[in-house]
Amino acid sequence: MPGAWCLVLGLLAVPAAAQTREPIPWFAVDVHGATVGLPTAEGWVPDVTADTPLPGRGWGLSGGVTAYPLRLGVFTFGVGASLSRATAAGAGLTETGAARPVVRTEVLNLVPQISMNFGHRLGWSYLSAGLGRTKVASRAEATATTPEQIVPEAWNQALNFGGGARWFMKPRLGFGFDVRFVKLGSRGATAALPSARRTQMITASAGITIQ
Numbered sequence: 001m002p003g004a005w006c007l008v009l010g011l012l013a014v015p016a017a018a019q020t021r022e023p024i025p026w027f028a029v030d031v032h033g034a035t036v037g038l039p040t041a042e043g044w045v046p047d048v049t050a051d052t053p054l055p056g057r058g059w060g061l062s063g064g065v066t067a068y069p070l071r072l073g074v075f076t077f078g079v080g081a082s083l084s085r086a087t088a089a090g091a092g093l094t095e096t097g098a099a100r101p102v103v104r105t106e107v108l109n110l111v112p113q114i115s116m117n118f119g120h121r122l123g124w125s126y127l128s129a130g131l132g133r134t135k136v137a138s139r140a141e142a143t144a145t146t147p148e149q150i151v152p153e154a155w156n157q158a159l160n161f162g163g164g165a166r167w168f169m170k171p172r173l174g175f176g177f178d179v180r181f182v183k184l185g186s187r188g189a190t191a192a193l194p195s196a197r198r199t200q201m202i203t204a205s206a207g208i209t210i211q
Helices: 002-020
Strands: 027-037 057-072 075-089 103-120 123-140 149-168 173-184 199-210
Touching (some): 057 103, 075 123
Antiparallel strands (some): 027 199, 075 103, 173 199
């Protein structure tokens, strides 16, 4: 019996090994739902009182394309870009029930990246990083006692790094996820924008992947 089990396991391992030798495809397209971090640091949002609720995370969509032009041994290197967008509003009341302005923040992340990938055609993981751009816009709605405040939308330099994975249940259609840290650089004051200090946001996305 032990010999029979070894034979069965050996036969099962042959197609599995053959599959793992198939290289990562030349491209992948991702369409994900995303939970996107929103900046709450000074300068990125209106100057409101400390007890005014600020939105720190929004729900949105993320899409991207990655090409895999270079293979070196067990590593496959990719180059691509993704776009994610989300908006959210803080509560109009504080925890004590006091009325405060509703702060609405919107973020659009343009995320180019270079990735190092490990795996095969039916599933691989990756680490990636890049220098992109993030557009932030935020405003505090007017109340009976305070005027509307607006931080106009503007593109800002942003460093991103993170990782994720993709699995394929069918030859072309699979599932993927990505977790990414986006670091907004500090910004000096201009005639239209206040100065803003460096801050970090975390974006997580998951959804379908096509190869």
